[in-house]
Amino acid sequence: MKYSQELIQRIKDRVKVSDILSRQVKLIPAGHMRYKALCPFHNEKTPSFIISDDKQNYHCFGCGAHGDIISFLTEKENYNFADAMQELAQIAGVALPKVQYDEKKLIADDLDYQIINEFQQFFQRNFNGSIAENYIKNRGIIPENIAKFALGYAPKKYLVEKFIKEKGFQISKLLELGLYRKGQNGNYFLFSERLTFPIFNHRAQLVAFGGRILGEGMPKYINSPEYKFFKKRELLYNFYQAKTFIQRSREVILCEGYMDVIAMQQAGFQNVVAPLGTAFSEYHLEALWYFCDDPIICLDGDQAGKKAMLRIADIAVPKLKPGKTLSFVMLPDGQDPDDVIKSKGIKYMQSLLESRIFLAAMLVKEHCHTGLNTPESRSAAHEKLNNIAHKIENESVKAQYLRYFKDAFFKVFRGKSYYIKPKSGNNLAVNTSNIAMEEVELVAFIITNISILTVEQYEEQFAMFDFDDQTVGEIQKHILALAPNFIMADFAQWLGENIAQNFVNYLLNKIRLLSTISLSEYERNKRFDYHVKSIVLGRLRRDYKNNMRSGDEGKQKLAIQLKYDIELLEKELNQHLAG
Numbered sequence: 001m002k003y004s005q006e007l008i009q010r011i012k013d014r015v016k017v018s019d020i021l022s023r024q025v026k027l028i029p030a031g032h033m034r035y036k037a038l039c040p041f042h043n044e045k046t047p048s049f050i051i052s053d054d055k056q057n058y059h060c061f062g063c064g065a066h067g068d069i070i071s072f073l074t075e076k077e078n079y080n081f082a083d084a085m086q087e088l089a090q091i092a093g094v095a096l097p098k099v100q101y102d103e104k105k106l107i108a109d110d111l112d113y114q115i116i117n118e119f120q121q122f123f124q125r126n127f128n129g130s131i132a133e134n135y136i137k138n139r140g141i142i143p144e145n146i147a148k149f150a151l152g153y154a155p156k157k158y159l160v161e162k163f164i165k166e167k168g169f170q171i172s173k174l175l176e177l178g179l180y181r182k183g184q185n186g187n188y189f190l191f192s193e194r195l196t197f198p199i200f201n202h203r204a205q206l207v208a209f210g211g212r213i214l215g216e217g218m219p220k221y222i223n224s225p226e227y228k229f230f231k232k233r234e235l236l237y238n239f240y241q242a243k244t245f246i247q248r249s250r251e252v253i254l255c256e257g258y259m260d261v262i263a264m265q266q267a268g269f270q271n272v273v274a275p276l277g278t279a280f281s282e283y284h285l286e287a288l289w290y291f292c293d294d295p296i297i298c299l300d301g302d303q304a305g306k307k308a309m310l311r312i313a314d315i316a317v318p319k320l321k322p323g324k325t326l327s328f329v330m331l332p333d334g335q336d337p338d339d340v341i342k343s344k345g346i347k348y349m350q351s352l353l354e355s356r357i358f359l360a361a362m363l364v365k366e367h368c369h370t371g372l373n374t375p376e377s378r379s380a381a382h383e384k385l386n387n388i389a390h391k392i393e394n395e396s397v398k399a400q401y402l403r404y405f406k407d408a409f410f411k412v413f414r415g416k417s418y419y420i421k422p423k424s425g426n427n428l429a430v431n432t433s434n435i436a437m438e439e440v441e442l443v444a445f446i447i448t449n450i451s452i453l454t455v456e457q458y459e460e461q462f463a464m465f466d467f468d469d470q471t472v473g474e475i476q477k478h479i480l481a482l483a484p485n486f487i488m489a490d491f492a493q494w495l496g497e498n499i500a501q502n503f504v505n506y507l508l509n510k511i512r513l514l515s516t517i518s519l520s521e522y523e524r525n526k527r528f529d530y531h532v533k534s535i536v537l538g539r540l541r542r543d544y545k546n547n548m549r550s551g552d553e554g555k556q557k558l559a560i561q562l563k564y565d566i567e568l569l570e571k572e573l574n575q576h577l578a579g
Helices: 005-015 017-021 068-075 081-092 103-124 131-138 143-148 159-168 171-176 239-249 258-266 281-293 303-319 338-345 346-354 359-367 375-390 395-413 429-448 450-454 456-463 470-482 488-498 502-514 519-547 552-578
Strands: 034-037 051-052 057-058 152-154 179-182 186-189 192-199 207-215 221-223
Touching: 005 068, 005 081, 005 152, 017 051, 017 057, 017 068, 051 375, 068 081, 068 239, 103 152, 103 192, 103 207, 103 488, 103 552, 131 152, 131 192, 152 186, 159 186, 171 179, 171 186, 171 338, 171 395, 239 281, 258 338, 258 456, 281 303, 338 346, 359 375, 359 395, 375 395, 429 470, 429 502, 429 519, 450 456, 450 470, 456 470, 456 519, 470 488, 488 502
Parallel strands: none
Antiparallel strands: 034 051, 051 057, 152 192, 179 186, 192 207, 207 221
């Protein structure tokens, strides 16, 4: 039954946290309405567990355990919520509203749970000596974890039918509970000859099964179909066992499936859960965020895993809020967590978890990469990121994402132009020299008109311009790193320490010459366009000559188009000079 927040608070106001916790820990006074104690959630020698009657909570500075009187009873003393409320209400002297139970329904539900548990015991009895046991042992799962996860085996059809007959179960009831399914050739048992994984709800009640085929056939994994006790979008595999560890660590790892969870748990990662199939839902997201601000998504490093990762991101993006996000672990191509642990070891897996990337960075990595080398492809990536950001309902987070995507987009393509760099050795020295001189002219112009980089259009154009000359390219990167707080003295010092002296002298002479010229904002912007187009024109002329000299018919046809482009650009530059 749901109780109002007012009722819950009234009970908490009447029951001291210290009175409840003193049943399990020895309290040491530590100030007004405060106590300290050895933490009941982990082993420690020095008290780091603080009980605050004034704040109505407890907190451990050692393991991070945190909660109130209700959570203490449910987590440490294994009460369910209803029983915890009953006990605390009695202590507080508060009457709870009476719950009207449907006795017939309760009896029917109990019988249904009993049937499901009978099947679980049957599966476990058939596990020993089965092909399922052999498969699990070959996967390296130790007996303790076979028992912990209650793994089983659903045997051949005739043995299942014999068991059902002995128990007197009705097929209609087994259909209702998702153990049987209707097919074209009649009803059939869903899990025959499969390794079975019991699925528990968050109250530790067995409600369904997962099954893995152990030979040829598809699908490899199946789950019970949904029915009254089992809603895939409301449950996570292993959540009821991992909950305590999640609360202590304030971290949760979401893997792809049953075996990932078991392998990770065996490697020492106790706070691991998995969705049931591909059914990650908004409900799951909110449940994870309830316990942790930054759940870690660790899916397989194959295409299916990457698609699932993007689906999870798509669910999360609209619901992002200040302080609530996701992080993603990028596993090696084609590997799942078990593969990584076996091939690289637990420490390597830990390093991958520690080097996880946050949601915004993952989206940039997936949608915006250096392989995009045309204006159209980059524009599409830019639009995709903007559309993602605009899905965010929280205005503050949306603004931060728009800013982050913009900065990341420019960073990815900084120094990457749409022009194909010529291969070294294919160009006449005179042409290369002329182009290099034009590139130095542009850099010198930027330095003497550094304020132009405060204009988004020109900052972007300069950042994305690809210089032929490697030295000029390095200078470009340093200018962008210093802007907008560019100081000429610092820049000159960097030049002296990193660039050949003859080049430095040439560049500084250009800077001195240009610094004597005063330009209006309009003239400055026109001059920038002129320098960029002059470099492009030089490249087109060079490519035209090379293609004409190649003797290749295809390249000579391309040269004709280049000549047309050259004439258009020459006309534009002449208009620049005339204007």
